[in-house]
Amino acid sequence: MKTLFEIKQLNMNYPVTDGLLGNITGYIYALNNVNLEIYENEILGLVGESGSGKSTLGNCILKLLTPTSGEVLFKDVNILNKKKNDLKNFRKKAQLIFQNPYMSLDPRMKIYDILKEPFIVHGIKNKNEINEKIQKIIKLIGMTDEVLSRFPHEFSGGQRQRIAIARAIILNPEFIVADEPVSALDVSIQAQIVNLLLELKKHLNLTMLFISHDLSVIKYISDRIAVMYLGEIAEIAPKDTLFLNHKHPYTQALLNAVPVISEKKKTKKIFLPGEMPSVQNPPKGCKFHTRCPYVMDKCRIKPPDFYEITPGHKVRCFLCEQ
Ligand code: ATP
Ligand code: SF4
Ligand code: MG
Numbered sequence: 001m002k003t004l005f006e007i008k009q010l011n012m013n014y015p016v017t018d019g020l021l022g023n024i025t026g027y028i029y030a031l032n033n034v035n036l037e038i039y040e041n042e043i044l045g046l047v048g049e050s051g052s053g054k055s056t057l058g059n060c061i062l063k064l065l066t067p068t069s070g071e072v073l074f075k076d077v078n079i080l081n082k083k084k085n086d087l088k089n090f091r092k093k094a095q096l097i098f099q100n101p102y103m104s105l106d107p108r109m110k111i112y113d114i115l116k117e118p119f120i121v122h123g124i125k126n127k128n129e130i131n132e133k134i135q136k137i138i139k140l141i142g143m144t145d146e147v148l149s150r151f152p153h154e155f156s157g158g159q160r161q162r163i164a165i166a167r168a169i170i171l172n173p174e175f176i177v178a179d180e181p182v183s184a185l186d187v188s189i190q191a192q193i194v195n196l197l198l199e200l201k202k203h204l205n206l207t208m209l210f211i212s213h214d215l216s217v218i219k220y221i222s223d224r225i226a227v228m229y230l231g232e233i234a235e236i237a238p239k240d241t242l243f244l245n246h247k248h249p250y251t252q253a254l255l256n257a258v259p260v261i262s263e264k265k266k267t268k269k270i271f272l273p274g275e276m277p278s279v280q281n282p283p284k285g286c287k288f289h290t291r292c293p294y295v296m297d298k299c300r301i302k303p304p305d306f307y308e309i310t311p312g313h314k315v316r317c318f319l320c321e322q
Helices: 054-061 084-093 111-121 127-140 145-149 157-169 187-204 215-221 239-245 249-256
Strands: 003-017 024-039 043-047 069-074 094-097 175-179 207-211 224-229 232-238 260-262 267-269 307-310 313-315
Touching: 003 054, 024 054, 024 069, 024 207, 024 232, 043 054, 043 215, 054 094, 054 175, 054 207, 084 094, 094 157, 111 127, 111 145, 111 157, 127 145, 127 157, 157 187, 187 207, 187 215, 224 239, 224 249, 232 239, 232 249
Parallel strands: 043 207, 043 224, 094 175, 175 207
Antiparallel strands: 003 024, 003 069, 224 232, 232 313, 260 267, 307 313
């Protein structure tokens, strides 16, 4: 397996300011020393409760956010050090698909112009090349040319997400961060979009970081799965190992949790027993110790290492100390 991304010691602290003077009063520790590899041509699923840092990690990997410290190596080069022009090349190769296709497409633009925009941004002016590419991509997402002269509001959520996906892949990226790409869609449409992403992945040799609350979606699409808790990777393993032989008490709790559908947003949210600790003042020692049924004295004092218990299966828990 060839490594496409190597993420080293990544930290992201969002400053918290007081309203009036803008003085920094504290930090939200959204990512804590995250170390992670993403292999070429895999779909790595990223799961965890709301606020665990999934989107922050996805955005830092694409350098849409600048992390506080750490490295993001793409093909061995740290993209965090890249200057404007080099970064433009990287952006061509690494794209983001958002959760909400209603917000990610400009309502004033026709679909043709939405799909043409990435070419303009990257200085590609050859009209024939652009038109050929647009026609090819429209076919690939299962739509026809007649959609090109229409506006986003004329389409359903699923169709809009297809168009958003088309825009993300039109410049032949190698890597996609898909941040909850189906959570805002009706359940009946979700499977179609997930299958489309799987087909595109095969067809275009894509590597993907797929973020979701929904374990059934993650299980269906991923090759490996990383479980996040309070800004840390708690467990990572190949899919089957994670579902059949998980070791972290938090993974166990996630798998036992019944997802609750939020009526307002129509999205599933995971609710676990016990309160999520403050991200501004996270627990010392193991971050999960305030909710863990197996907590031991040492868990409250020092953080566990990330133990590799079998090749590719790592767990941040003293129960796996060898
Ligand atoms: P969700 O499942 O709800 O999308 P998430 O796992 O993607 O959650 P993040 O959005 O990465 O979590 O947020 C991690 C933490 O950082 C949260 O406590 C969140 O409130 C905080 N956070 C995220 N973005 C910002 C920001 N721009 N400024 C300040 N705090 C932020
Ligand atoms: Fe629970 Fe301790 Fe393992 Fe943390 S290290 S998950 S508190 S047993
Ligand atoms: Mg998020």
